[in-house]
Amino acid sequence: MHSEKALEEIAFSILEETDYKIIDLVVRGEKRTKVLELYVDRLEGVNIDELASLSRRLEEKIEETLFAGEMSKIVISSPGAERAFKYIWQLDKHVGRILEIVLNDETKTEGRLLEVDDDSGTVKIAVAPEGKKKADPVEIELKFDNIKEAKVKISFSKK
Structure with a gap:
């Protein structure tokens, strides 16, 4: 298993071209049933179409790395009302x-x-x-x- 820090660096490389910021990154599950949950936000709020595009790009980038085949699902979303503010x-x-x-x-x-x-x-x-x-x-x-x-x-x- 590779570190969450390495996953965060991959996610950051995708997001640095945008004004989205990483709020939280969570990996759940084991072996081939792992789910990557990436929570992002920006001052203007999130846009569902942009999140879908970011998700596809993140999935492609992960498949190009040492993480290939490790994630069964990748979810990018806004933090939602239930998460505390980080910044x-x-x-x-x-x-x-x-x-x-x-x-x-x-x-x-x-x-x-x-x-x-x-x-x-x-x-x-x-x-x-x-x-x-x-x-x-x-x-x-x-x-x-x-x-x-x-x-x-x-x-x-x-x-």
Whole structure:
């Protein structure tokens, strides 16, 4: 078996011609039933036709390498709502949405994303004061480096 790092380098060689970035790479299964899952994102969002093209190119590149015959399936997709943000730039397209955040000290908070400053590495969110449901939200600024996990809160309620 070859390393995931080598697979990531192959994927990077395909993606470097685009503005897509690798968010995560997962290999599942054993021997000839391995599945490569590559999660990519970009500021403008993902395009299904582009992902299909990238998938074909990645499959061809893998077949040309030492990995030939090792992968039974290759899947390229966006990270989806269930995956935490890995990079601050991923938050830019989610301004206005509610985030569920876990800080490095395990403190949990939830708030509306107001602003993302890629240069300073900070995000500004509006959170409801603790124990006060009707109070105006309070703006707080967090360093992205202090955030262990941040996800968009999925809500199915109509408002």
